[in-house]
Amino acid sequence: MSLEQNYDGTEHSPSGTTLETDLHGKVTGFISITPPQSKVTRKPVKVGGSAYPVAFGQPDGDLPELTLVVRKSYLWQWEEGIRSALGVGDPNARLELKDVSLTFTLTSAPFDEDGSPLPTRVREFTALYNGNESGSDRKSGDPLEATIHLQQTSPATEK
Amino acid sequence: MQKLEIKDLPDVVTAAYTTAEAWVQERFRGRRVAPRPFVVSMPIPDIEGDADARLFAVIVPLSGEARARVSKAVTATQVAKDRGVEALEAAGDQLMSLLLVEGCYWVGGLARPDGTLDQMPQPRDPRDPRPAARDYLKDLRGEPGALGMAYDQFAAAVLQTMEAPEVRLGKL
Numbered sequence: 001m002s003l004e005q006n007y008d009g010t011e012h013s014p015s016g017t018t019l020e021t022d023l024h025g026k027v028t029g030f031i032s033i034t035p036p037q038s039k040v041t042r043k044p045v046k047v048g049g050s051a052y053p054v055a056f057g058q059p060d061g062d063l064p065e066l067t068l069v070v071r072k073s074y075l076w077q078w079e080e081g082i083r084s085a086l087g088v089g090d091p092n093a094r095l096e097l098k099d100v101s102l103t104f105t106l107t108s109a110p111f112d113e114d115g116s117p118l119p120t121r122v123r124e125f126t127a128l129y130n131g132n133e134s135g136s137d138r139k140s141g142d143p144l145e146a147t148i149h150l151q152q153t154s155p156a157t158e159k
Numbered sequence: 160m161q162k163l164e165i166k167d168l169p170d171v172v173t174a175a176y177t178t179a180e181a182w183v184q185e186r187f188r189g190r191r192v193a194p195r196p197f198v199v200s201m202p203i204p205d206i207e208g209d210a211d212a213r214l215f216a217v218i219v220p221l222s223g224e225a226r227a228r229v230s231k232a233v234t235a236t237q238v239a240k241d242r243g244v245e246a247l248e249a250a251g252d253q254l255m256s257l258l259l260v261e262g263c264y265w266v267g268g269l270a271r272p273d274g275t276l277d278q279m280p281q282p283r284d285p286r287d288p289r290p291a292a293r294d295y296l297k298d299l300r301g302e303p304g305a306l307g308m309a310y311d312q313f314a315a316a317v318l319q320t321m322e323a324p325e326v327r328l329g330k331l
Contacts, residue, residue: 016228107224112290116297117257119289120225158186159222 016109029074036156063152096131175265194220205304215268255314262317
């Protein structure tokens, strides 16, 4: 589980980590997700001849693409959730082209190296759905997993 | 366990309370409810030469997610009853540890021989001292007398915050 934590040591967050979206509710087939980014960058504004910035620009969110790994059997539920939210009846519709924006809530219930619980962390962010791929051929590392691609659109905030 | 007025507290406890208040405000920023921390203390009469010795803790309110996690831990304790004594003890220990790590922000206030007041060590992550408070209380469990009971007592105090304020449902 690749979750950023604020604690040193070998803390881990096994089955207690859950993911919810505003369209699907709890993502029951959730396996892992790349850490959403909280950082934004502000570019300095300089005027001619000035050695130091006179101001800083609006936050520029160079937010990453995220990879959500789910159980392959869950993938149809994922797509169905989006279809029903958008009112799309066609099962072959290209959902990744429809600019579907989702709000994610990542709840982590971590433990430290001794197995003692650490405080619960809840992070919220929005992302666009960029399609999925599920390998079931011989090249796939694990045919039971499916990968959902997301483009993070807002910095992850602690709730 | 006794709830206290902030004006009657030692300076070190007041400082911890003020920090906890700012932390809670930041943590619950943007929510509908901005809860407040509170201070609890228990007497430690066993300390030689100090009949008024007390151990203080600053308790912070649990978030909804933390509350749900505690509820699951309570259920796990009930299920563990059927699995024998060892499983029950392990589940109970996890529950108390979870209560403290979610709700206990600061512990301290015992007098040192030099007259200053003892408090928990600096946390590894200064933004969230709760794991350090829990670990400090865990260390105290080996102490004789009332001090050894602080872990259980403060865990029970956090549990009480889940029950209060009392909610009554009514209908016309």
